[in-house]
Structure formats: structure tokens, C-alpha cells
Amino acid sequence: MSVSAYEVLGGTRFLLWGFPEPTQTFIHREMLEMARRGLPVRLVAVRRRAVDPGPELSPLLHRTLWLGHPVLTATRGSARGLRSGWRFRRAIDRMLALPHRSPWHRLRGLAMVSLAADIAPRLEQEGTRYLHAHFGAYQAELAMALAWLLEIPFGVTFHAVDIWSDANALGSKIAAASVALTCTENNARHLRQEAGPHANRVHLVRHGLDLTRLPAVAPLPPAERPRWLAVGRLVKKKGFVHLIDAVELLRRRGKKVQVTILGDGPERAALERRTRTLGLQGQVDLPGHAPSRPVWDELRRSRGLVAPSVRAADGNVDGIPNVILEAMAMARPVVASELSGIPEVVLPGETGLLVRPGDASGLADALEELSSADERAAPMGRAGRDLVFAEYDVRKNTARQIELLANAAL
Numbered sequence: 001m002s003v004s005a006y007e008v009l010g011g012t013r014f015l016l017w018g019f020p021e022p023t024q025t026f027i028h029r030e031m032l033e034m035a036r037r038g039l040p041v042r043l044v045a046v047r048r049r050a051v052d053p054g055p056e057l058s059p060l061l062h063r064t065l066w067l068g069h070p071v072l073t074a075t076r077g078s079a080r081g082l083r084s085g086w087r088f089r090r091a092i093d094r095m096l097a098l099p100h101r102s103p104w105h106r107l108r109g110l111a112m113v114s115l116a117a118d119i120a121p122r123l124e125q126e127g128t129r130y131l132h133a134h135f136g137a138y139q140a141e142l143a144m145a146l147a148w149l150l151e152i153p154f155g156v157t158f159h160a161v162d163i164w165s166d167a168n169a170l171g172s173k174i175a176a177a178s179v180a181l182t183c184t185e186n187n188a189r190h191l192r193q194e195a196g197p198h199a200n201r202v203h204l205v206r207h208g209l210d211l212t213r214l215p216a217v218a219p220l221p222p223a224e225r226p227r228w229l230a231v232g233r234l235v236k237k238k239g240f241v242h243l244i245d246a247v248e249l250l251r252r253r254g255k256k257v258q259v260t261i262l263g264d265g266p267e268r269a270a271l272e273r274r275t276r277t278l279g280l281q282g283q284v285d286l287p288g289h290a291p292s293r294p295v296w297d298e299l300r301r302s303r304g305l306v307a308p309s310v311r312a313a314d315g316n317v318d319g320i321p322n323v324i325l326e327a328m329a330m331a332r333p334v335v336a337s338e339l340s341g342i343p344e345v346v347l348p349g350e351t352g353l354l355v356r357p358g359d360a361s362g363l364a365d366a367l368e369e370l371s372s373a374d375e376r377a378a379p380m381g382r383a384g385r386d387l388v389f390a391e392y393d394v395r396k397n398t399a400r401q402i403e404l405l406a407n408a409a410l
Contacts, residue, residue, distance in 0.1 A: 009406055010040050011129035015143050019045040019064060020053045022289070023233060026183075026207040026322050027134055032056055033210070033398040044119065044131075046070055067119055074111050077118030088117055091148040095141070098169045105168045109141050116145035124150055130409035135159055136180075137166040140173050147176075155179040155408045157205075160340070163187055165316035170194040174201055178408035181205045181401065184319045184341030205401045207322065208394030209329055217331045217385070218300040220378055226371035227258040228335075229302040231295055231323040234265030234286075237316050239308035239337065239358065241267075241274055246308075246363035248278045255368055256283065259306070260298060264289045295323065299330045303371055304381070307336040307346075310357040320345055325392050328352075328384030333377045335366040345392075351384035 020028060035041045043064040053061060067073045081088030091113045100106040123131075123146065131154040133143035140156045147154035155177050163170065163182075174180045174195040180202045182188050192199035221227065232238040240261055247259055261271070261284065268286065275284045290298070299305065305327035309318040320341040327334055328345065334352035336342050346352040353370065355362030370377045 009130070009402065009409060011127055012405065012409060013042050013044045013065070013123065013128050013131055015044045015131055015133040015139055015146075017045065017135070017139055018047045018049050019043060019060075020049055020051060020057050022049075022051055024134075028057060029208070029210060029394050030398050030401065031060065033394050034402065035060075037398075037402070039402070044123075046073075046115075065119065065122065067115060070111070070115060073118050074114035077114040077116065080121075081114060081117030084117065087149050087151075088113070091116070091145050094148055095145065098172045101168045108138055109145075112138055112141040113145040115142055116149055120146055120149040128152065130154065130178075130405070132157070132405060132408075136162040136170060136173055137168060140177075141168075144173065144176055153178040153408060155181070155405065157181040157183075158187060158191060159183065160187070160319040161316050163190060164340075165312070165314045167315065171196060171198070174198050177201060179203065179404050181404065183207050185344055186341040187319060203404055205404065206392055206397050207320075207325075208392045208397040209325055209388065210394050211329065211389060214329055215296050215300070220303060220332075220374060220381070221301060223303075223372050223374065225256050225258060226303045226367075227260070227301060228304060228306050228367060228371075229260050229262065229295075229298050229327075230306045230308070231262045231290075231298075232307075232321060234261075234263050234267040234271060235312075236267060237310060237312040237318060238263075238267075239310040240271055242310070242358055242360045243306055243308045243363060244271065244274050244278065244280065244284055245360035246367060247280055247283055249360060249364040250368060251280070251283070253364070253368070255371070257367055257371055258283055258285070260285045260287065260302075262287065262290045262295060262298065295326065296330065299327055299332055302332065303377060304333040304335060304352070306363070306367070307334060307342065308355075308357075308363055309337045309339050309342065311339065318342070325388055328381075329388040329392075331378075331381035331385045333370055333380035334384065335363065335370065345384075345387060347383075347387075349380075351380050351387060 031041050046067045095109040131143045133139040133156045136156045136158040143154045171194040175198045188204045191202045311317045317340045334346045336346045337357040338354040353366040
């Protein structure tokens with residue numbers, strides 16, 4: 001890449017709502033890789049999350065422009081915008097003109113213009129030349145408003161909840177953006193349909209793992225009372241209740257498996273209650289959240305990973321859960337739902353087994369098959385590791401992302 005492109009990206013701000021978010025390690029990895037390549041990664045964030053960022057992310061905290069409380073910032077921005085003249089009024093008109101899904105979305109868009117009016121002078125003073133939002137919901141609306149006020153280009157990386165649940169004015173956002181990135185073929189197909197004549201702005205750039213940091217691969221543990229791992233926020237779209245039901249079905253068949261569900265969230269009480277009701281306290285463990293290193297340790301002790309995702313009532317759905325890639329990189333087979341982008345990596349009979357979303361019986365069948373047959377499970381693990389090393393290297397994929405962002409920013 002030319003020096004001028006790096007200079008342009010030096011004038012870039014990445015826009016997040018909260019930072020650092022424990023569930024957004026895939027974004028953090030890309031930013032750290034950009035920093036490793038010498039890019040001065042700078043952020044705009046509304047809220048600083050009360051979590052330990054660790055030694056690697058800590059420097060990014062000092063290069064983050066914090067908006068503060070959104071209501072106070074929006075109020076201050078409205079007053080500033082009304083004094084500033086035509087650019088603010090034009091941004092209001094453009095936001096109102098978007099085909100918002102509901103009056104609430106339209107009101108949210110107006111709030112993002114007010115937030116933008118407060119922060120725009122600081123970004124203009126520092127020489128910001130390009131904005132890139134992670135997530136295409138209110139984050140993209142804030143980036144759009146800032147871009148209109150500053151008369152600079154912006155781009156968006158779309159993930160999952162913004163596409164399938166929020167789904168507000170997706171085509172218009174892509175049309176206004178210089179570039180739109182997303183991480184799965186399933187997402188990219190949908191966004192290109194939404195974009196219509198602007199479909200060529202949508203690019204597939206997969207997330208990745210830092211493959212240099214992976215621990216050594218351990219052999220599959222013995223098949224006697226096999227242990228399986230599930231990881232994720234305890235929310236309905238993760239489908240963990242169906243995994244608990246699958247463990248009960250296996251017990252009725254005389255097959256005992258041990259399942260650990262790592263994570264925390266609003267469904268914890270319901271999942272614990274289901275476990276107690278079925279008398280599975282000795283077979284289903286819910287120990288809470290764990291950072292990446294303990295996840296890898298748990299994977300080494302497990303036969304494989306279970307990702308029983310379902311589509312939530314509001315349309316929200318996983319893309320490719322990051323932990324699936326981690327399990328595959330650790331040479332573990334994956335049992336997962338045939339849903340969204342998951343079949344792009346869980347190839348039936350090659351890297352794992354797929355079941356219908358919400359199908360506890362199908363989960364039980366798959367777990368039973370891979371719990372006892374090393375001649376099936378071990379080759380799947382090796383094939384999964386090969387796939388991750390070929391397509392999900394964060395260094396290679398971030399290089400592609402930098403190239404696209406530089407072209408958008410120039």
C-alpha cells in the first residue's frame with residue numbers, strides 16, 4: 001500500500017457505541033492488527049465500558065474521543081447545531097428523508113444528528129478525513145450525520161443484529177457510504193439485495209483469529225462420558241435451552257454427556273431452572289463468563305463445540321459465532337445449527353455436523369455420533385483447523401480491510 005494511503009487512514013476515526021465491549025473481541029483483534037501494522041488507530045465511542053481492557057487495548061483508550069452521556073451530548077449538540085447554520089439543517093433534512101422503518105427509528109436518526117453536531121467541531125479541528133462505523137444501526141446513522149456535517153466520506157462494517165433485527169434503511173446507508181463491509185456470504189448476499197444499484201459497494205471481509213497465539217492442539221479426550229462445550233451470551237438466540245433438552249434425550253437413551261455452557265446473560269435463571277427441572281445438575285454446568293484463554297483451555301478438555309443458534313423473535317441471528325472459529329482452530333469438531341453464515345464453516349461431514357435450528361433430537365443424534373466415534377470426530381477437527389488457517393487469518397483479512405478502507409478514504 002502507498003504511503004499516501006496510510007496517511008489517509010491516519011485521518012480515520014472508527015466509530016463504536018461502547019468500548020471495550022467483551023462481546024466484540026473480533027473487532028478488537030482487527031484494530032490491534034491495524035495498530036501492529038503501524039496505523040494510528042483512533043476511535044469515537046459514546047460509552048466507556050467498565051471492564052478491564054487488558055494491556056493491548058489500553059493504548060486505544062487514550063486515543064478514543066468519548067461522547068459522554070448521549071442525552072446530554074445530544075442536547076448540547078442541538079443547541080450548537082441550531083447556531084451553526086445550513087449544514088446542520090441539511091443533515092436533519094437528509095436524515096428525515098431516509099426510509100426509516102418506524103417513527104422511533106426516525107427519532108433515533110434525529111438524535112444521532114444532534115450527537116454529531118456536538119462532536120463534529122472536534123473532529124474537524126483534528127483533521128479527520130474518513131469515518132468508519134462498526135454496526136449499521138444507530139452507529140452508522142451517527143457516522144452518516146458526522147460525514148454530512150464535515151463533508152467527508154464514511155463507511156460501515158455490518159455484523160448481524162444491525163442487519164437482521166434493526167434492519168433500518170440498510171439500502172440507503174449503503175448508497176450513502178463509500179464502502180460497506182461484512183463478514184459472511186449470507187450477510188453479503190442480503191446487503192447486496194438491499195443495496196440494489198449500489199451492490200458493488202458491499203465487500204465480504206471475514207473476521208479472523210491471531211493464529212500465532214493459538215495454544216498447541218491437544219488430542220481428543222477419551223470417549224468415556226464425553227464432555228462438550230458451548231460458549232456465548234445467555235440469550236435466546238444462542239439456543240442453549242435446546243442443548244439442555246438434547247442432554248436429557250441422551251440420558252433417556254442411556255448415553256451420558258457432560259456439557260459446559262460458558263457465558264452470562266438474561267437467560268441464566270431460565271437455563272438453570274430448566275437444568276434443575278430435568279435433574280441434569282451433574283451433567284450441565286453453567287459457570288459464567290470466561291475470557292479467551294480459559295475458553296481455549298476448556299476446548300482442549302472437550303470433544304468439541306456445540307453452537308445451537310436459533311433466530312430470535314425480533315429476527316436477530318448469529319452470523320458466524322467467533323467461538324466456532326476458535327474451536328475449529330483447536331482441531332475440534334463442531335455441532336451447530338444450519339443457520340445464517342454457520343454453514344460457511346461447519347461443513348457437514350467435513351468439519352462438523354449441522355442440525356435444524358431448535359431441533360433437540362437432532363442435536364442429541366449429532367452429539368451421540370461424535371461422542372463415540374474418534375474416526376469421525378478427529379478428521380473433522382483437522383479439516384476445520386485447515387479451513388481456519390486458510391480463510392480466517394486476522395493478519396491476511398485485516399490487510400484486505402485496510403486496502404478497502406484506504407480506497408474509500410482517498
